Amino acid sequence: xxxxxxxxxxxxxxxxxxxxxxxxxxxxxxxxxxxxxxxxxxxxxxxxxxxxxxxxxxxxxxxxxxxxxxxxxxxxxxxxxxxxxxxxxxxxxxxxxxxxxxxxxxxxxxxxxxxxxxxxxxxxxxxxxxxxxxxxxxxxxxxxxxxxxxxxxxxxxxxxxxxxxxxxxxxxxxxxxxxxxxxxxxx
Numbered sequence: 064x065x066x067x068x069x070x071x072x073x074x075x076x077x078x079x080x081x082x083x084x085x086x087x088x089x090x091x092x093x094x095x096x097x098x099x100x101x102x103x104x105x106x107x108x109x110x111x112x113x114x115x116x117x118x119x120x121x122x123x124x125x126x127x128x129x130x131x132x133x134x135x136x137x138x139x140x141x142x143x144x145x146x147x148x149x150x151x152x153x154x155x156x157x158x159x160x161x162x163x164x165x166x167x168x169x170x171x172x173x174x175x176x177x178x179x180x181x182x183x184x185x186x187x188x189x190x191x192x193x194x195x196x197x198x199x200x201x202x203x204x205x206x207x208x209x210x211x212x213x214x215x216x217x218x219x220x221x222x223x224x225x226x227x228x229x230x231x232x233x234x235x236x237x238x239x240x241x242x243x244x245x246x247x248x249x250x
């Protein structure tokens with residue numbers, strides 16, 4: 064007879080996500096996960112398959128968590144101002160929670176940039192493609208911009224967003240605000 068789980072999968076997944084976000088995939092050990100999640104390896108393997116499966120589920124959890132910010136961004140009607148607000152929104156929660164710095168997706172993107180992990184690459188590519196398409200949509204609201212300018216500015220802003228996420232790990236609130244303001248002075 065199958066045993067009933069003595070834990071809430073959503074709650075333990077949230078704890079794992081925070082640990083991966085803080086430490087990265089490679090640095091996070093199974094022992095750290097057991098301690099943080101409050102469950103044993105058998106339960107982790109039973110629910111998530113292995114550390115890699117748990118990590119993928121953590122990424123999905125994070126992406127669903129930031130979906131509200133992305134939806135607000137997508138639904139905006141102010142073009143470049145929407146992009147700028149998205150930059151602010153994407154880092155604002157980090158300043159309220161000192162142990163979570165940067166963007167989990169960007170941190171993962173950086174950690175896995177040299178590997179050939181297709182499942183994680185697929186997760187990263189879909190997130191970045193979606194973000195870039197929203198940025199392009201917002202830039203096109205300015206009818207004076209050519210297609211070439213829109214694409215160049217979208218690439219610039221996507222890279223600036225990566226830089227912002229990395230900077231949010233170590234820089235002060237004032238430095239981050241100055242970075243955002245200067246980024247949009249030239250757009």
